Amino acid sequence: MKIAVLGAGAWGTSISVNLCARHDVRLWARDASLVSTLRADRANLRYLPGIVLPPALALEHDLARALDSAELALAAVTTNGLRETLRAMRGSGRGTPLVWLCKGFESGQAKLPHQVCAEELPGSVPRAVLSGPSFAEEVARGLPAALALASEHPEFARMAARALHGPTLRVYLSEDVIGVEAAGAVKNVIAIAAGVSDGLELGLSARAALITRGLAEMMRLGVALGGRAETFMGLAGAGDLILTATGDLSRNRKVGLALARGTPLDAVLAGLGHTAEGVHTARAVAALAQKLAVEMPITRAVCRVLDDPRQARAAVQELLAREQKTEY
Numbered sequence: 001m002k003i004a005v006l007g008a009g010a011w012g013t014s015i016s017v018n019l020c021a022r023h024d025v026r027l028w029a030r031d032a033s034l035v036s037t038l039r040a041d042r043a044n045l046r047y048l049p050g051i052v053l054p055p056a057l058a059l060e061h062d063l064a065r066a067l068d069s070a071e072l073a074l075a076a077v078t079t080n081g082l083r084e085t086l087r088a089m090r091g092s093g094r095g096t097p098l099v100w101l102c103k104g105f106e107s108g109q110a111k112l113p114h115q116v117c118a119e120e121l122p123g124s125v126p127r128a129v130l131s132g133p134s135f136a137e138e139v140a141r142g143l144p145a146a147l148a149l150a151s152e153h154p155e156f157a158r159m160a161a162r163a164l165h166g167p168t169l170r171v172y173l174s175e176d177v178i179g180v181e182a183a184g185a186v187k188n189v190i191a192i193a194a195g196v197s198d199g200l201e202l203g204l205s206a207r208a209a210l211i212t213r214g215l216a217e218m219m220r221l222g223v224a225l226g227g228r229a230e231t232f233m234g235l236a237g238a239g240d241l242i243l244t245a246t247g248d249l250s251r252n253r254k255v256g257l258a259l260a261r262g263t264p265l266d267a268v269l270a271g272l273g274h275t276a277e278g279v280h281t282a283r284a285v286a287a288l289a290q291k292l293a294v295e296m297p298i299t300r301a302v303c304r305v306l307d308d309p310r311q312a313r314a315a316v317q318e319l320l321a322r323e324q325k326t327e328y
Contacts, residue, residue: 001023001024001071001072001163002023002024002026002069002070002071002072003019003023003024003025003026003070003071003072003073003074003163004025004026004028004066004067004070004072004073004074004096005019005025005026005027005028005073005074005076006028006063006066006073006074006075006076006077006085006089007028007029007075007076007077007078007081007085008027008028008029008035008038008044008047008059009047009076009077009078009274009275010044010047010048010136010137010274011076011101011136012027012074012076012077012101013027013044013047013048013051013053013136013140014048014051014136014137014139014140015074015076015101015139016053016057017051017053017054017057017140018139018140018142018166018168018169019164019166020054020056020057021054021056021166022166023163024056024058025056025057025058026057026058026059026060026065026066026070027057027058027059027060027066028060028061028062028063028066029059029060029061030061031061032061034046034061035059035060035061038053038059039059041053042055046273047274048136048137048140050137051137051140051141063088063089063092064092064093064094067089067092067094067096068094070094070096071096071097072096072097072098072099072160072163073089073096073097073098073099074098074099074100074101074130075098075099075100075101075102076101076102077102078102078104078275078277079102079103079104079105079106079113079116079185079277079280079281080104080106080107080280081102082100082102082106082113082116082117083106083116083119083120086116086117086120086121087120089121090120090121090122095122095124095125096125097125097126097127097156097160098117098121098125098126098127098128099127099128099129099130099149099160099164100113100117100127100128100129100130101129101130101131102277103131103181103184103185103187103188103277104184104185104188104277104278104280104281104284105185105280105281105284105285105288106284107280107284108284110284110285110287110288112178112181112182112185112225113129113181114127114129114177114178114181126151126153126156127151127153127156128149128150128151128153128156128157128160128177129149129150129151129177129180129181129184130147130148130149130164130171131147131148131150131180131181131183131184131235131236131240132145132146132147132148132235132236132239132240133145133146133147133235133239133240133242133243133244134147134240134243135243135247135249135250137249138249139169142167142168143168144168144169144170145168145169145170146169146170146171146172146235146239147164147169147170147171147172147235148171148172148173148174148180148231148234148235148236149161149164149171149172149173149174150173150174150175150176150177150179150180150181150236151175151177152175152177154175157173157175158173161173172234172235174231174234174236176227176228176231178222178225178226178227179222179227179228179231179232179236179237180227180231180236181227182218182221182222182225182227183218183222183227183231183232183236183237183240183241184236184240185277185281185285186214186217186218186221186222186281186285186299187214187218187237187240187241187244187245188244188252188276188277188278188281189214189252189278189281189282189285189298189299189302190210190211190214190215190217190218190241190244190245190298190299190302191241191244191245191250191252191253191256191278192252192253192255192256192259192276192278192279192282192302192305192306193210193214193245193256193298193301193302194207194210194211194214194245194246194253194256195245195250195252195253195254195255195256195257195258195259195260196256196257196259196260196302196305196312196315196316197210197256197260197316198253198256198257198260199256199257199258199259199260199261199312200260200312200313200316202316207245207246210245210298211241211242211245211246213298214241214245214298215232215237215238215241217294217295217296217297217298217299218232218237218241219232219237220294220295220296221285221288221289221292221294221296222237224292224294225288225292251272251274251275251276252276252277252278252279254272254276255268255269255272255276255278255279256305258271259305259306259309259312260309260312261309262309262310262312263309264309265279265306265309278302279306282299282302282303282306283303283306285299286299286300286303297319297322298319301315301316301318301319302315
């Protein structure tokens, strides 16, 4: 199959490397200078160092050429960059079936990716979301991972899942687009909280409590948005949350660790060198939760720490001082 991967960050590069062993893959980046560097180095030293780009992987900075005769497009840009990418796709005149890999809410409007797609793409374009526990470096190295692909187009979902499924990459089908997206967005916020907890050396018991109660927050918001509760117990929910909240490769966890040390957010992000979706998502999630009357105390605490890292211990104390209640 001819596949166009849109976005040459860590995840776009990783999925391209993984897929090009069995497909004709073109990796597109908006920045022509980045594409030139990738061609010269045959590596993405900025976003995915240590991974060699296979000779079969084509690199493009012209979107029309990247999409030319493509049977499937994978949008691996950030959530905030998705709308612009979709508009460029539409301007190219191609109606390529789309799978997006981004996680989070669009800043300002608190819209999930499927809502952005509905506004920017013709309804005739088949589409799906791919999400789940996966670090880019590990997928690029061919280590085992499992993901969930959700779509309202069953036939397209089966085709896309067959294309993406491989020897070390298992793809499971779902119809719950909202649940998969909401889980992928909120888990990044909870991962920041877990990083703060670890940075303050509160212990493994505290981290486990945060992950568990964070999962409850994810589920409450997701169900309020129209997702299914069982989705949050699967790969896109519990699976991705556990990985992001505990794994040393997690950018959102690294943000929490740095905030716990009192590092200002601007300095944290500058040192990270990558996008940490949880930072942009936290406030959107908190505002949406307030609008829907969904209780999300951990998310509120994360927003407090993002505004002022010196409030980290106070935010933890506020969570511990909440009124006793039944678990369910």
